[in-house]
Amino acid sequence: MALFKWVTWIFTFHLFVSKPISSNASLSPHELAQIPKNFLESAKKPEIKDWMVGIRRKIHENPELGFEEFETSNLVRDELDQMGIPYKYPVAVTGVVGYIGTGGPPHVRLRGDVEPERPQPVEDVLQVHIEEGNTERVLQVGSQLGEAEKGELITFLRDNKDVFAWSTEEVSGIIVLVFQPAEEGGGGAKKMLDAGVLENVDAIFGLHVSSKYPIGAVAASPGAILAGSGLFEAVISGKGGHAAIPQHTIDPILAASNVIVSLQHLVSREADPLDSQVVTVAKFQGGGAFNVIPDSVTIGGTFRAFSKESFFQLKQRIEEVIKKQASVQRCNATVIFNANDRPFYPVTVNNKNLHKHFQNVAGGMLGVQNIKDFKPVMGAEDFSFFAEAIPGYFFYVGMKEETKGQFESGHSPYFRVNEDILPYGAALHASLATRYLLENPLKSTLPKGSHHDEL
Ligand SMILES: *[C@@H]1O[C@H](CO)[C@@H](O)[C@H](O)[C@H]1NC(C)=O
Numbered sequence: 001m002a003l004f005k006w007v008t009w010i011f012t013f014h015l016f017v018s019k020p021i022s023s024n025a026s027l028s029p030h031e032l033a034q035i036p037k038n039f040l041e042s043a044k045k046p047e048i049k050d051w052m053v054g055i056r057r058k059i060h061e062n063p064e065l066g067f068e069e070f071e072t073s074n075l076v077r078d079e080l081d082q083m084g085i086p087y088k089y090p091v092a093v094t095g096v097v098g099y100i101g102t103g104g105p106p107h108v109r110l111r112g113d114v115e116p117e118r119p120q121p122v123e124d125v126l127q128v129h130i131e132e133g134n135t136e137r138v139l140q141v142g143s144q145l146g147e148a149e150k151g152e153l154i155t156f157l158r159d160n161k162d163v164f165a166w167s168t169e170e171v172s173g174i175i176v177l178v179f180q181p182a183e184e185g186g187g188g189a190k191k192m193l194d195a196g197v198l199e200n201v202d203a204i205f206g207l208h209v210s211s212k213y214p215i216g217a218v219a220a221s222p223g224a225i226l227a228g229s230g231l232f233e234a235v236i237s238g239k240g241g242h243a244a245i246p247q248h249t250i251d252p253i254l255a256a257s258n259v260i261v262s263l264q265h266l267v268s269r270e271a272d273p274l275d276s277q278v279v280t281v282a283k284f285q286g287g288g289a290f291n292v293i294p295d296s297v298t299i300g301g302t303f304r305a306f307s308k309e310s311f312f313q314l315k316q317r318i319e320e321v322i323k324k325q326a327s328v329q330r331c332n333a334t335v336i337f338n339a340n341d342r343p344f345y346p347v348t349v350n351n352k353n354l355h356k357h358f359q360n361v362a363g364g365m366l367g368v369q370n371i372k373d374f375k376p377v378m379g380a381e382d383f384s385f386f387a388e389a390i391p392g393y394f395f396y397v398g399m400k401e402e403t404k405g406q407f408e409s410g411h412s413p414y415f416r417v418n419e420d421i422l423p424y425g426a427a428l429h430a431s432l433a434t435r436y437l438l439e440n441p442l443k444s445t446l447p448k449g450s451h452h453d454e455l
Protein backbone atom coordinates (compact mmCIF):
# COMPACT_ATOMS: atom_id res chain seq x y z
CA MET A 1 0.00 0.00 0.00
CA ALA A 2 3.01 2.20 0.07
CA LEU A 3 2.39 4.56 -2.79
CA PHE A 4 -0.91 5.85 -2.02
CA LYS A 5 -2.94 8.08 -0.04
CA TRP A 6 -4.71 5.55 1.51
CA VAL A 7 -5.01 5.09 4.58
CA THR A 8 -5.44 3.88 7.80
CA TRP A 9 -8.63 2.41 8.59
CA ILE A 10 -10.03 -0.72 7.41
CA PHE A 11 -13.29 -1.75 8.64
CA THR A 12 -15.37 -4.44 7.46
CA PHE A 13 -18.78 -5.56 8.07
CA HIS A 14 -19.66 -9.03 7.37
CA LEU A 15 -23.20 -9.90 7.00
CA PHE A 16 -24.33 -13.16 8.12
CA VAL A 17 -27.52 -14.79 7.74
CA SER A 18 -29.10 -17.93 8.93
CA LYS A 19 -32.83 -17.68 8.37
CA PRO A 20 -35.25 -15.60 6.41
CA ILE A 21 -35.31 -12.00 7.46
CA SER A 22 -38.47 -10.63 8.80
CA SER A 23 -37.54 -7.10 9.63
CA ASN A 24 -37.49 -5.99 6.04
CA ALA A 25 -41.23 -5.96 5.72
CA SER A 26 -41.59 -3.66 8.66
CA LEU A 27 -39.62 -0.73 7.22
CA SER A 28 -40.82 1.53 4.46
CA PRO A 29 -38.44 2.80 1.77
CA HIS A 30 -38.53 6.14 3.51
CA GLU A 31 -37.52 4.58 6.81
CA LEU A 32 -34.70 2.68 5.13
CA ALA A 33 -33.46 5.89 3.56
CA GLN A 34 -33.43 7.54 6.95
CA ILE A 35 -31.04 4.98 8.47
CA PRO A 36 -27.76 6.30 7.00
CA LYS A 37 -28.65 9.87 7.91
CA ASN A 38 -29.52 8.88 11.44
CA PHE A 39 -26.28 6.99 11.83
CA LEU A 40 -24.24 9.95 10.67
CA GLU A 41 -26.07 12.35 12.93
CA SER A 42 -25.60 10.01 15.84
CA ALA A 43 -21.90 9.43 15.14
CA LYS A 44 -21.28 13.17 14.99
CA LYS A 45 -22.62 13.74 18.48
CA PRO A 46 -19.80 15.03 20.67
CA GLU A 47 -20.05 12.19 23.18
CA ILE A 48 -19.57 9.57 20.47
CA LYS A 49 -17.05 11.48 18.40
CA ASP A 50 -14.89 12.36 21.41
CA TRP A 51 -14.94 8.76 22.49
CA MET A 52 -13.74 7.66 19.06
CA VAL A 53 -11.03 10.28 19.01
CA GLY A 54 -9.88 9.28 22.50
CA ILE A 55 -9.50 5.65 21.53
CA ARG A 56 -7.73 6.49 18.31
CA ARG A 57 -5.18 8.58 20.15
CA LYS A 58 -4.64 5.94 22.76
CA ILE A 59 -3.86 3.39 20.10
CA HIS A 60 -1.54 5.81 18.37
CA GLU A 61 0.48 6.22 21.50
CA ASN A 62 1.39 2.56 21.48
CA PRO A 63 2.30 1.35 17.99
CA GLU A 64 2.65 -2.39 17.52
CA LEU A 65 3.77 -4.49 14.57
CA GLY A 66 1.81 -7.19 12.78
CA PHE A 67 0.78 -10.17 14.95
CA GLU A 68 2.25 -8.32 17.94
CA GLU A 69 -0.73 -6.05 18.55
CA PHE A 70 -1.08 -7.26 22.13
CA GLU A 71 -1.87 -3.98 23.82
CA THR A 72 -4.15 -2.97 20.99
CA SER A 73 -5.96 -6.25 21.28
CA ASN A 74 -6.29 -5.70 25.06
CA LEU A 75 -7.74 -2.31 24.41
CA VAL A 76 -10.30 -3.75 22.02
CA ARG A 77 -11.33 -6.37 24.54
CA ASP A 78 -11.54 -3.84 27.36
CA GLU A 79 -13.88 -1.74 25.30
CA LEU A 80 -15.95 -4.75 24.33
CA ASP A 81 -16.14 -5.72 28.00
CA GLN A 82 -17.29 -2.27 28.94
CA MET A 83 -20.01 -2.44 26.38
CA GLY A 84 -21.00 -5.93 27.45
CA ILE A 85 -20.26 -7.36 24.03
CA PRO A 86 -19.24 -11.02 24.01
CA TYR A 87 -16.21 -11.94 21.94
CA LYS A 88 -13.85 -14.70 20.93
CA TYR A 89 -10.13 -14.36 21.55
CA PRO A 90 -7.51 -15.11 20.39
CA VAL A 91 -8.22 -15.59 16.72
CA ALA A 92 -5.15 -15.51 14.44
CA VAL A 93 -2.83 -14.59 17.35
CA THR A 94 -4.11 -11.16 18.40
CA GLY A 95 -7.41 -11.01 16.54
CA VAL A 96 -10.73 -10.54 18.30
CA VAL A 97 -14.22 -11.41 17.10
CA GLY A 98 -17.11 -9.72 18.89
CA TYR A 99 -20.84 -10.26 18.59
CA ILE A 100 -23.65 -7.80 19.01
CA GLY A 101 -27.30 -7.94 18.24
CA THR A 102 -30.51 -9.48 19.39
CA GLY A 103 -29.40 -13.05 18.96
CA GLY A 104 -31.93 -13.85 16.29
CA PRO A 105 -31.21 -14.02 12.62
CA PRO A 106 -29.78 -12.47 10.58
CA HIS A 107 -26.15 -12.13 11.59
CA VAL A 108 -23.90 -9.28 10.59
CA ARG A 109 -20.16 -9.25 10.74
CA LEU A 110 -17.83 -6.31 11.14
CA ARG A 111 -14.10 -6.39 10.66
CA GLY A 112 -11.42 -3.96 11.78
CA ASP A 113 -7.69 -3.97 11.40
CA VAL A 114 -5.73 -3.71 14.60
CA GLU A 115 -2.31 -3.11 13.13
CA PRO A 116 -0.95 0.34 12.36
CA GLU A 117 -0.58 1.25 8.75
CA ARG A 118 3.15 1.52 8.38
CA PRO A 119 4.87 -1.82 7.80
CA GLN A 120 8.36 -0.89 8.90
CA PRO A 121 9.58 -1.04 12.44
CA VAL A 122 10.31 2.44 13.72
CA GLU A 123 14.04 1.75 13.64
CA ASP A 124 13.94 1.10 9.92
CA VAL A 125 12.34 4.39 9.23
CA LEU A 126 14.81 6.19 11.41
CA GLN A 127 17.62 4.49 9.55
CA VAL A 128 16.38 5.84 6.28
CA HIS A 129 16.59 9.34 7.57
CA ILE A 130 19.98 8.83 9.13
CA GLU A 131 21.27 7.72 5.78
CA GLU A 132 19.94 10.91 4.36
CA GLY A 133 22.22 12.70 6.76
CA ASN A 134 19.46 14.78 8.24
CA THR A 135 19.75 14.06 11.90
CA GLU A 136 17.43 16.78 13.03
CA ARG A 137 14.74 15.34 11.00
CA VAL A 138 15.41 11.91 12.42
CA LEU A 139 14.42 13.00 15.85
CA GLN A 140 11.44 14.80 14.62
CA VAL A 141 10.22 11.88 12.62
CA GLY A 142 10.91 9.53 15.47
CA SER A 143 8.57 11.33 17.75
CA GLN A 144 5.98 11.72 15.07
CA LEU A 145 6.04 8.06 14.44
CA GLY A 146 5.20 7.26 17.97
CA GLU A 147 2.27 9.51 17.60
CA ALA A 148 1.26 9.08 14.05
CA GLU A 149 1.67 5.44 13.60
CA LYS A 150 -0.93 4.03 15.73
CA GLY A 151 -4.15 2.62 15.95
CA GLU A 152 -6.37 3.79 13.36
CA LEU A 153 -8.70 1.04 12.80
CA ILE A 154 -10.03 0.03 16.03
CA THR A 155 -11.52 3.28 16.88
CA PHE A 156 -13.89 2.93 14.07
CA LEU A 157 -15.07 -0.42 15.13
CA ARG A 158 -15.81 0.76 18.48
CA ASP A 159 -17.63 3.56 17.08
CA ASN A 160 -19.58 1.41 14.95
CA LYS A 161 -20.50 -0.61 17.85
CA ASP A 162 -21.84 2.22 19.79
CA VAL A 163 -23.73 3.41 16.85
CA PHE A 164 -24.92 -0.05 16.29
CA ALA A 165 -26.09 -0.44 19.79
CA TRP A 166 -28.16 2.60 19.18
CA SER A 167 -30.07 0.90 16.42
CA THR A 168 -30.03 -2.67 17.55
CA GLU A 169 -33.74 -2.81 18.02
CA GLU A 170 -34.25 -2.00 14.40
CA VAL A 171 -32.26 -4.97 13.23
CA SER A 172 -33.07 -8.42 14.36
CA GLY A 173 -29.82 -10.29 14.08
CA ILE A 174 -26.24 -10.53 15.16
CA ILE A 175 -23.40 -8.30 14.16
CA VAL A 176 -20.02 -9.93 14.27
CA LEU A 177 -17.07 -7.61 14.77
CA VAL A 178 -13.82 -8.95 13.39
CA PHE A 179 -10.65 -7.18 14.54
CA GLN A 180 -7.89 -8.63 12.42
CA PRO A 181 -4.14 -8.37 12.95
CA ALA A 182 -1.33 -7.76 10.49
CA GLU A 183 -2.88 -6.16 7.46
CA GLU A 184 0.42 -4.60 6.47
CA GLY A 185 2.11 -7.40 4.55
CA GLY A 186 1.42 -10.10 7.11
CA GLY A 187 -1.85 -11.23 5.58
CA GLY A 188 -3.79 -11.25 8.85
CA ALA A 189 -7.01 -11.46 6.86
CA LYS A 190 -5.96 -14.81 5.47
CA LYS A 191 -5.34 -16.17 8.95
CA MET A 192 -8.73 -14.89 10.07
CA LEU A 193 -10.28 -16.51 7.04
CA ASP A 194 -8.51 -19.79 7.80
CA ALA A 195 -9.86 -19.54 11.33
CA GLY A 196 -13.37 -19.56 9.89
CA VAL A 197 -14.49 -16.02 10.58
CA LEU A 198 -16.32 -15.81 7.26
CA GLU A 199 -18.30 -18.99 7.65
CA ASN A 200 -21.92 -18.25 6.83
CA VAL A 201 -21.12 -14.68 6.01
CA ASP A 202 -22.90 -13.32 2.98
CA ALA A 203 -20.98 -10.13 2.37
CA ILE A 204 -18.16 -8.05 3.75
CA PHE A 205 -17.39 -4.33 3.66
CA GLY A 206 -14.08 -2.62 4.34
CA LEU A 207 -12.87 0.95 4.20
CA HIS A 208 -9.69 2.93 4.10
CA VAL A 209 -9.07 6.63 4.64
CA SER A 210 -7.85 8.68 1.71
CA SER A 211 -6.20 12.08 1.70
CA LYS A 212 -7.03 12.44 -1.98
CA TYR A 213 -10.76 13.05 -1.53
CA PRO A 214 -12.44 15.72 0.58
CA ILE A 215 -14.13 15.05 3.88
CA GLY A 216 -17.75 14.12 3.29
CA ALA A 217 -16.88 12.30 0.06
CA VAL A 218 -16.20 8.64 -0.59
CA ALA A 219 -14.58 6.89 -3.53
CA ALA A 220 -15.29 3.43 -4.84
CA SER A 221 -15.84 1.42 -7.96
CA PRO A 222 -16.97 -2.06 -8.93
CA GLY A 223 -14.60 -4.77 -10.18
CA ALA A 224 -10.84 -5.02 -9.64
CA ILE A 225 -9.58 -1.97 -7.74
CA LEU A 226 -6.28 -3.09 -6.22
CA ALA A 227 -3.56 -5.35 -7.56
CA GLY A 228 -2.40 -8.79 -6.53
CA SER A 229 0.93 -8.40 -4.78
CA GLY A 230 4.02 -10.46 -4.08
CA LEU A 231 7.48 -9.89 -2.60
CA PHE A 232 10.78 -11.27 -3.76
CA GLU A 233 14.24 -11.30 -2.31
CA ALA A 234 17.40 -12.52 -4.05
CA VAL A 235 20.94 -13.10 -2.85
CA ILE A 236 23.45 -12.66 -5.66
CA SER A 237 26.75 -14.28 -4.73
CA GLY A 238 30.13 -13.63 -6.24
CA LYS A 239 33.59 -13.47 -4.75
CA GLY A 240 34.72 -10.47 -2.76
CA GLY A 241 38.10 -8.83 -2.89
CA HIS A 242 40.05 -5.64 -3.35
CA ALA A 243 38.19 -3.04 -5.34
CA ALA A 244 41.39 -2.13 -7.18
CA ILE A 245 42.07 -5.73 -8.24
CA PRO A 246 38.73 -6.73 -9.83
CA GLN A 247 40.27 -9.53 -11.87
CA HIS A 248 40.58 -11.56 -8.67
CA THR A 249 36.93 -11.08 -7.75
CA ILE A 250 33.49 -11.92 -9.07
CA ASP A 251 31.64 -8.68 -8.57
CA PRO A 252 28.07 -9.13 -7.29
CA ILE A 253 27.43 -5.38 -7.31
CA LEU A 254 27.74 -5.27 -11.08
CA ALA A 255 25.72 -8.48 -11.48
CA ALA A 256 22.95 -7.18 -9.23
CA SER A 257 22.89 -3.92 -11.14
CA ASN A 258 22.36 -5.77 -14.41
CA VAL A 259 19.70 -7.94 -12.79
CA ILE A 260 17.78 -4.85 -11.78
CA VAL A 261 17.96 -3.38 -15.25
CA SER A 262 16.84 -6.66 -16.82
CA LEU A 263 13.91 -6.95 -14.43
CA GLN A 264 12.58 -3.67 -15.79
CA HIS A 265 12.16 -5.29 -19.19
CA LEU A 266 9.56 -7.73 -17.90
CA VAL A 267 6.91 -5.06 -17.80
CA SER A 268 8.16 -2.90 -20.66
CA ARG A 269 8.81 -5.73 -23.16
CA GLU A 270 6.96 -8.86 -22.06
CA ALA A 271 3.70 -7.64 -20.56
CA ASP A 272 0.69 -6.51 -22.56
CA PRO A 273 0.81 -2.71 -22.32
CA LEU A 274 -2.92 -2.74 -21.55
CA ASP A 275 -2.49 -5.18 -18.67
CA SER A 276 -1.10 -3.15 -15.77
CA GLN A 277 1.85 -4.70 -13.96
CA VAL A 278 4.67 -3.48 -11.75
CA VAL A 279 8.10 -4.84 -10.85
CA THR A 280 9.99 -2.65 -8.40
CA VAL A 281 13.32 -3.39 -6.77
CA ALA A 282 13.13 -1.39 -3.57
CA LYS A 283 16.00 -2.89 -1.64
CA PHE A 284 19.69 -3.18 -2.54
CA GLN A 285 22.08 -4.21 0.17
CA GLY A 286 25.71 -4.99 -0.46
CA GLY A 287 29.13 -3.76 0.41
CA GLY A 288 30.24 -1.61 3.29
CA ALA A 289 33.39 0.09 2.09
CA PHE A 290 34.41 2.03 -0.97
CA ASN A 291 37.46 -0.09 -1.68
CA VAL A 292 36.15 -3.62 -1.09
CA ILE A 293 34.05 -5.68 -3.47
CA PRO A 294 31.61 -7.67 -1.31
CA ASP A 295 30.93 -11.40 -1.51
CA SER A 296 27.26 -10.94 -2.12
CA VAL A 297 24.43 -8.50 -2.65
CA THR A 298 20.83 -8.84 -1.53
CA ILE A 299 18.09 -7.23 -3.54
CA GLY A 300 14.37 -7.26 -2.88
CA GLY A 301 11.18 -5.81 -4.20
CA THR A 302 7.55 -6.24 -5.05
CA PHE A 303 5.59 -7.26 -8.10
CA ARG A 304 1.99 -6.50 -8.87
CA ALA A 305 -0.59 -7.52 -11.45
CA PHE A 306 -4.32 -7.39 -12.02
CA SER A 307 -4.84 -11.03 -12.94
CA LYS A 308 -3.64 -14.33 -11.53
CA GLU A 309 -2.17 -15.35 -14.88
CA SER A 310 -0.09 -12.21 -15.21
CA PHE A 311 0.93 -12.42 -11.58
CA PHE A 312 2.31 -15.94 -11.78
CA GLN A 313 3.90 -15.30 -15.15
CA LEU A 314 5.76 -12.36 -13.60
CA LYS A 315 6.80 -14.47 -10.64
CA GLN A 316 8.29 -17.14 -12.88
CA ARG A 317 10.12 -14.62 -15.05
CA ILE A 318 11.50 -12.70 -12.07
CA GLU A 319 13.19 -15.85 -10.85
CA GLU A 320 14.54 -16.75 -14.30
CA VAL A 321 15.85 -13.27 -15.00
CA ILE A 322 17.57 -12.95 -11.65
CA LYS A 323 19.32 -16.31 -11.90
CA LYS A 324 20.24 -16.13 -15.55
CA GLN A 325 21.27 -12.50 -15.61
CA ALA A 326 23.43 -13.05 -12.51
CA SER A 327 25.16 -15.92 -14.26
CA VAL A 328 26.18 -13.61 -17.10
CA GLN A 329 28.57 -12.02 -14.62
CA ARG A 330 29.56 -15.45 -13.17
CA CYS A 331 27.47 -15.00 -10.04
CA ASN A 332 24.99 -17.40 -8.50
CA ALA A 333 21.60 -16.29 -7.27
CA THR A 334 18.93 -17.64 -4.98
CA VAL A 335 15.44 -16.20 -5.07
CA ILE A 336 12.81 -16.37 -2.33
CA PHE A 337 9.23 -15.21 -2.71
CA ASN A 338 7.21 -13.95 0.25
CA ALA A 339 9.61 -15.00 3.00
CA ASN A 340 8.35 -15.92 6.47
CA ASP A 341 5.15 -17.50 5.23
CA ARG A 342 3.71 -14.26 4.06
CA PRO A 343 0.95 -14.98 1.56
CA PHE A 344 0.64 -13.46 -1.89
CA TYR A 345 -2.19 -10.94 -1.80
CA PRO A 346 -4.91 -11.61 -4.37
CA VAL A 347 -6.39 -8.90 -6.56
CA THR A 348 -9.04 -6.92 -4.64
CA VAL A 349 -12.31 -7.20 -6.51
CA ASN A 350 -15.42 -5.25 -5.55
CA ASN A 351 -18.68 -7.11 -6.00
CA LYS A 352 -21.02 -5.43 -8.47
CA ASN A 353 -24.19 -5.93 -6.46
CA LEU A 354 -22.54 -4.56 -3.37
CA HIS A 355 -21.50 -1.56 -5.45
CA LYS A 356 -25.18 -0.80 -6.03
CA HIS A 357 -25.84 -1.24 -2.36
CA PHE A 358 -22.99 1.11 -1.53
CA GLN A 359 -24.26 3.74 -3.95
CA ASN A 360 -27.71 3.60 -2.40
CA VAL A 361 -26.50 3.81 1.16
CA ALA A 362 -23.60 6.26 0.77
CA GLY A 363 -25.53 8.31 -1.77
CA GLY A 364 -28.41 8.59 0.67
CA MET A 365 -26.10 9.70 3.45
CA LEU A 366 -23.71 12.02 1.61
CA GLY A 367 -25.44 12.86 -1.67
CA VAL A 368 -24.64 11.11 -4.96
CA GLN A 369 -22.35 13.95 -6.00
CA ASN A 370 -20.05 12.92 -3.13
CA ILE A 371 -19.53 9.39 -4.40
CA LYS A 372 -16.40 9.61 -6.53
CA ASP A 373 -15.14 7.04 -8.98
CA PHE A 374 -12.15 5.27 -7.59
CA LYS A 375 -9.54 4.61 -10.28
CA PRO A 376 -7.80 1.28 -9.75
CA VAL A 377 -4.24 1.49 -8.43
CA MET A 378 -1.40 -0.99 -8.03
CA GLY A 379 -1.57 -0.90 -4.25
CA ALA A 380 -2.70 -4.07 -2.49
CA GLU A 381 -4.82 -4.88 0.50
CA ASP A 382 -5.38 -8.10 2.39
CA PHE A 383 -9.11 -7.43 2.36
CA SER A 384 -8.71 -9.21 -0.99
CA PHE A 385 -8.64 -12.56 0.82
CA PHE A 386 -12.10 -11.88 2.19
CA ALA A 387 -13.42 -10.53 -1.09
CA GLU A 388 -12.08 -13.59 -2.87
CA ALA A 389 -13.93 -15.90 -0.51
CA ILE A 390 -17.29 -14.10 -0.44
CA PRO A 391 -18.80 -10.96 -2.02
CA GLY A 392 -16.84 -8.01 -0.68
CA TYR A 393 -16.69 -4.28 -1.08
CA PHE A 394 -13.82 -1.94 -0.24
CA PHE A 395 -14.12 1.83 -0.38
CA TYR A 396 -12.30 5.02 0.51
CA VAL A 397 -13.37 7.76 2.89
CA GLY A 398 -12.06 11.21 2.04
CA MET A 399 -10.25 13.25 4.69
CA LYS A 400 -8.89 16.21 2.74
CA GLU A 401 -9.81 19.53 4.32
CA GLU A 402 -7.98 22.62 3.08
CA THR A 403 -8.37 24.59 6.28
CA LYS A 404 -6.48 21.91 8.21
CA GLY A 405 -3.39 21.85 6.01
CA GLN A 406 -1.97 19.03 3.98
CA PHE A 407 -2.84 15.43 4.89
CA GLU A 408 -0.08 13.09 3.80
CA SER A 409 -0.51 9.57 2.47
CA GLY A 410 -0.81 6.54 4.72
CA HIS A 411 2.81 5.48 4.32
CA SER A 412 4.36 8.88 4.85
CA PRO A 413 6.21 9.56 8.11
CA TYR A 414 4.20 12.78 8.15
CA PHE A 415 0.89 11.00 7.98
CA ARG A 416 -1.80 12.37 10.24
CA VAL A 417 -5.47 11.70 10.46
CA ASN A 418 -8.29 14.14 10.08
CA GLU A 419 -10.23 13.03 13.12
CA ASP A 420 -13.37 14.69 11.86
CA ILE A 421 -13.88 11.85 9.44
CA LEU A 422 -14.34 9.28 12.18
CA PRO A 423 -18.10 9.77 12.28
CA TYR A 424 -18.31 9.26 8.52
CA GLY A 425 -16.49 5.96 8.56
CA ALA A 426 -18.46 4.72 11.52
CA ALA A 427 -21.81 5.76 10.11
CA LEU A 428 -21.03 4.27 6.70
CA HIS A 429 -20.16 0.91 8.15
CA ALA A 430 -23.14 0.89 10.39
CA SER A 431 -25.47 1.87 7.56
CA LEU A 432 -24.02 -0.54 5.03
CA ALA A 433 -24.40 -3.44 7.41
CA THR A 434 -27.82 -2.51 8.70
CA ARG A 435 -29.31 -1.79 5.32
CA TYR A 436 -27.82 -4.94 3.89
CA LEU A 437 -29.49 -6.98 6.58
CA LEU A 438 -32.78 -5.28 6.05
CA GLU A 439 -32.78 -5.52 2.29
CA ASN A 440 -31.30 -8.91 1.56
CA PRO A 441 -33.04 -12.21 1.98
CA LEU A 442 -31.02 -14.75 3.90
CA LYS A 443 -29.08 -17.35 2.04
CA SER A 444 -26.93 -19.27 4.43
CA THR A 445 -27.59 -21.49 7.35
CA LEU A 446 -25.54 -21.51 10.48
CA PRO A 447 -23.80 -24.79 11.17
CA LYS A 448 -24.96 -26.94 14.04
CA GLY A 449 -23.18 -26.14 17.28
CA SER A 450 -22.78 -22.67 15.95
CA HIS A 451 -20.20 -20.50 17.61
CA HIS A 452 -22.96 -18.00 18.18
CA ASP A 453 -24.09 -20.08 21.09
CA GLU A 454 -22.23 -17.73 23.34
CA LEU A 455 -24.76 -15.07 22.45
C1 LIG B 1 28.09 -21.05 -8.10
O1 LIG B 1 27.65 -22.35 -7.84
C2 LIG B 1 28.52 -23.36 -8.36
C3 LIG B 1 27.84 -24.68 -8.13
O2 LIG B 1 27.53 -24.86 -6.81
C4 LIG B 1 29.85 -23.25 -7.67
O3 LIG B 1 30.74 -24.21 -8.20
C5 LIG B 1 30.43 -21.87 -7.90
O4 LIG B 1 31.62 -21.70 -7.20
C6 LIG B 1 29.44 -20.80 -7.48
N1 LIG B 1 29.94 -19.51 -7.86
C7 LIG B 1 29.94 -18.48 -7.04
C8 LIG B 1 30.48 -17.20 -7.58
O5 LIG B 1 29.53 -18.53 -5.88
Ligand SMILES: *[C@@H]1O[C@H](CO)[C@@H](O)[C@H](O)[C@H]1NC(C)=O
Nearest residue numbers: 024025027028029438439441
Ligand atom coordinates in the same frame (compact mmCIF):
# COMPACT_ATOMS: atom_id res chain seq x y z
C1 LIG C 1 -37.59 -6.86 1.28
O1 LIG C 1 -37.09 -8.11 0.88
C2 LIG C 1 -37.52 -8.50 -0.38
C3 LIG C 1 -36.94 -9.87 -0.63
O2 LIG C 1 -37.20 -10.70 0.46
C4 LIG C 1 -37.06 -7.51 -1.44
O3 LIG C 1 -37.52 -7.91 -2.71
C5 LIG C 1 -37.55 -6.16 -1.10
O4 LIG C 1 -37.00 -5.21 -1.99
C6 LIG C 1 -37.18 -5.78 0.31
N1 LIG C 1 -37.80 -4.53 0.68
C7 LIG C 1 -37.10 -3.47 0.92
C8 LIG C 1 -37.90 -2.29 1.28
O5 LIG C 1 -35.90 -3.45 0.85
